[in-house]
Amino acid sequence: MAKKSLRRAQQLAGSAEQAVRAAATPLRNFGFPYRAPTVPRGVEVPAEITGLGAHYDTGWARRPVASFARGLITEGPIRLATRLLTNPEIVGHDRLADLARLDDPPALIFAPTHHSHFDTGLMIRAIPVVWRRDLVVAAAADYFFDKKWKAAISALSLNAIPIDREVTGRASSDLLAALIADGHSLVIYPEGGRSQDGWGQEFKGGAAYLSSKTGAPVVPVFIDGTGAIFGKGMKRPKPGRTKVVFGRPMLADDDESTRRFNARIERAVTTLGDEALTDYWTARQRAATGDNPPLTGPEFTGWRRDWALADRRKLGAAGKRRRQQRPWPDLG
């Protein structure tokens, strides 16, 4: 039965192709100017300013109609997909309760770890609703804004703002600062991109810089488990469980440089990572002595690094799923 309908579909597709080909055949006769010109050899065409990448104007996506549409997308498909694929456990909202209770909650800069494309959807879902409404996401300009359609989707559904990760462009940081001053909260991945090998990367100064510039507190966030679900290089997602841990909002001290503040944010996220995998008191004790296992993984390279990653993942939320699915008893 199935084979039969498959065969039928194939036949239909075949005839459609023939019809299109037949219709297109007369157009072949129309060359330039009906088609784009070809470039002569030896001539270099200057790159035009495309309005894509870091220059994409996302203003339209913050207009009321688009915001409303985004509300529907966020609470509908994104929420559902997040639930199905990542089944998140969200902890630490109580650390934001004081700010959330204010009549006019201040804009925050959320600085999560980054292991997967799912992180953004997960963050949108996990951030308390008072900030979710006016949330913008810093997204890599070279990845999310390289095509018109990709840019439009990113801007509409995630309220993404392109950020150039190669050069710290004034344009993008000014825009973000302006948005924060305007009351928008921001999700920015301080690592600058998804993890290459499953371990974290060093924090770049973006979050700390924006915080110092705007006075908005930075909220360190640790996301556990998305790397195992849809990490870099995976062809299709493996649904699993995740955990999102929010930390206490942080502000730069009076005489603290951006670099030192950035290091402090990284330590805070590291502590949260330890808290997520062990417990609060252990993490705190180790934080006091600087012994939290670093997110960037052990110093050595090669297979031992992967080996250590497997061990670490066993502790986390994603590890639980795999243990439960193991068909044979764990013999140690």
Add this chain to the structure above:
Amino acid sequence: MPRPGFVLDVDRSTPPMLFWRGENFSLEKLPADRTRVIYPPEPLPGIDDVDGAIRNALLNPLDMDPLPALLTPGMKLTICFDDASLSLPKMRRPDTRQRIIEAVLELAAEAGVDDVHLIAALGLHRRMHDYELRHVLGDRIFDAFHPRGLLYQHDAEDYDNLSVIGETDEGEVVEISKRVAESDLVVYANINQVAMDGGWKSITTGVASYRCLSYHHNPATLQNTRSLMDRHHSALHHSLWRMGEVLREHGPKIFTVETTLNTDTFPSPFDFLAKREWEWTAKDRATFLATQKSLDRVPVKMRRKIMHSIESPYRMTGVHAGFTPTVHEKTLENVYAQHLVDVEGQTDILTMGIPYICPYNPEGIMNPILVMCMGLGYLFNMYRGKPLVREGGVIIMTHPTYRDFHSVHHPSYIDFFEEVLPDTTDPAVMSEKWEAKYAEDEWYRHLYRTGNAYHGVHPFYAWYWGAHGQQHAGRVIIVGGDAPTVRRLGFTPASTMNDALEIAADVVGRSASITHLHVPSVLVADVK
């Protein structure tokens, strides 16, 4: 700016007054021209940066070194905290205790303190359920300490783990948890919802033994406690302060952190409860009617569930840390700032609505003994100076007073109601004749130590709590209660407020003055 409390004289255009009736409420028209209503002050503004304020208090304590200076590696640190009887109703997460303890733990971690125990200072209250501990302490602390057995609940019957600190001049033996006694530093995380709480009472009841508690939880002391909300005229608090002196001299070093809350008790849609009736908007009236009618129509179990699921949006109004008595004086200032209402003179008849909750039934059932305890123990004691009602006057309470008990939380209450109350309602007699039997019953002891039951002797304490009120009042009338149950409490049942006022007329005459204590929220009448 919140308005202070005030006393309203009821006239013919005064709307009917809100009364609690257990898990529901009613509006009662009170007689004009001889009734006054005491309204509590509106909630004071809270502190915005709570965590900052707590940290500041820990770093700048009163009459003690800053907390970091008291923390050394290798020391024994014990953190005690108030149990589920505070706050009422439970506050929205994060709970103040979680904030305090996290702040303390962070300093302890920085100082390299490894040996930390967390003890719920239950006294003879029931052990908290795990979800309650999570609510009070937050998931982080619970998950870190509970699985390792470092977070546990005080056991006043575990004599192997209790130790005697000393004896007061009046021969009261101070006996507290051994871990607390042997700690290098004890931090107490407190919530002061009413003036009765806090101070030396925290440690000397919270982590004390039954023996130690019986010195002050007895009829003689509580009849001379005038009132529970005024520690300078409370025999109970005098005894506790004597014990505190012993603790100071011979006990561990205690670093007290006390916090006060405002009275922002009921979230929407119940926020009309705290409003003055003539200020109810159309929406408030519609909400009241809808709530009252629908509560009437659902089974009492569901009603209870609905009410107990309320989480209060309290705000913290103050935090002080350091040496216990000094801290407590500051705390009392804050509490009184929120609660005090000046009242001129006493009254013949005091009316009050009894709510669905009292300190001894969080998540449980307000059984008849607790109705007595709440009315005559707590609400009656909401005074400073003189009681609101004159001696020999009448107290009218509204509550369904069903004969219903929580068999897990209150096992000994059932027996108390069935065995002791038919025999006597006199606190002195019952203490003499029955208390020991209940205190020593193996089953109650077992349920208290391993289950979630109040100690066997607790119904006696709940009853003694009302001893002063019982002695003071000429008659107590419960409106809308189950008649046989009300009679067994030694009170008079009445079906309506008018009937109750008629019955009261037999005692205090036809033109007696009436005062209504308008709860919620909490207030303390400063009677001149």
Add this chain to the structure above:
Amino acid sequence: MRALQVRRTPVKLGMARITSALSPAAAAKVGPLELRRIDDPVRPGGPDAGWQQVHTRLSGICGSDLALVDGHASTYFEDWVSFPFVPGHEVVGELDDGTTVVLEPVLGHAARGVAPPFDGAAPGDGDDYAHLATPSADGLLEPGIQTGFCCSTGGGWAPWFWAHDSQLHRVDMPDERAVLVEPFAAGIHAALLALPTIDGVDDPIIAVLGAGTMGLATVAGLARYVPHAQIVVGARYPHQQALARAFGATVVVADRELLRAVRRAAGCHVVGGQLTSGAHVTIDAVGSNASIGDALAITRPRGRVVLLGMPADVSLDLTGLWHRETELKGAYTYGTETLADGTRPTTFQLAIDTTNHVEAERLLSATYRLDDHVDALAHAATAGRRGAVKIAFDLRNATS
């Protein structure tokens, strides 16, 4: 003569049973019991066999009578009674010579001309009930466990009936007291069944469920013949509680409070609605599903449950009985008792003694003429609720 008689009409029994759910008075109306003119019973034995005509003075209404007339009785008795019969076995009457007698209703060996199991045996003694279910040798006495269930003798709900010498106890007491001797004998018998279990126990606890006539009689018997025991009584109605107290119970509580009262006395734990220890002996004077279940729950392991109330058809979870090795003991008849001090009086001697001691006439709440039997039965069926204990027919002024 005019008497109340029960005929075997299954339809009426069924109707009565259904109607009883609505109202006991209606059940009495449609039931198998009718006041009608009946043939005078023939002397059930030879002139020298010791049969006497007893003129009824007072005749009580017992729980088993009620079960019978409203169709609740078990079919067990189908072959142990003979229809049609005149009920009534709690009888005080008068012999032709004017002496007052109390009836011991069991139609025993002497009445049926069968050799007794031992000398001085009371009618209910012995370990073979064959004689109860077969007609006597001369065919004059039909089967029937006792007077009131036998068609040959007649019964107490009639102006007179036949009784055998062995059934009669001459008494010297008011009629109102004497009519309670029979129920007291049953209660005392049950009370004395506690003795073997508490032998050698210092401070035994005996729980009594129910304080109707039987329960109160048991309490009186316990107080008198088992004096060192703590008697804990669960009684539903206030007047029953007051009487239980007056008869010597140590602790009297409302029926639903009994479990906790026993727990307090025993100082044990409660696990899943069962006491871990409990009463040494529990005497169930109710005989319902619920009461037997409660009795099992409050009796300590290897204790004894005595069923005094007639249970009929019940459905019970007996796991607890198995696990706790509880002994379940019936208590129907009277006979010869063994007291704690070793003496062996008959139950009726003890009953007469006890009724005198407690002035049992205070249990007799109302009397009715036979003509008002519907009211009488309705009153008896709702005795507790209406503040009564024992209801009886008064035939002292009856015309036959």
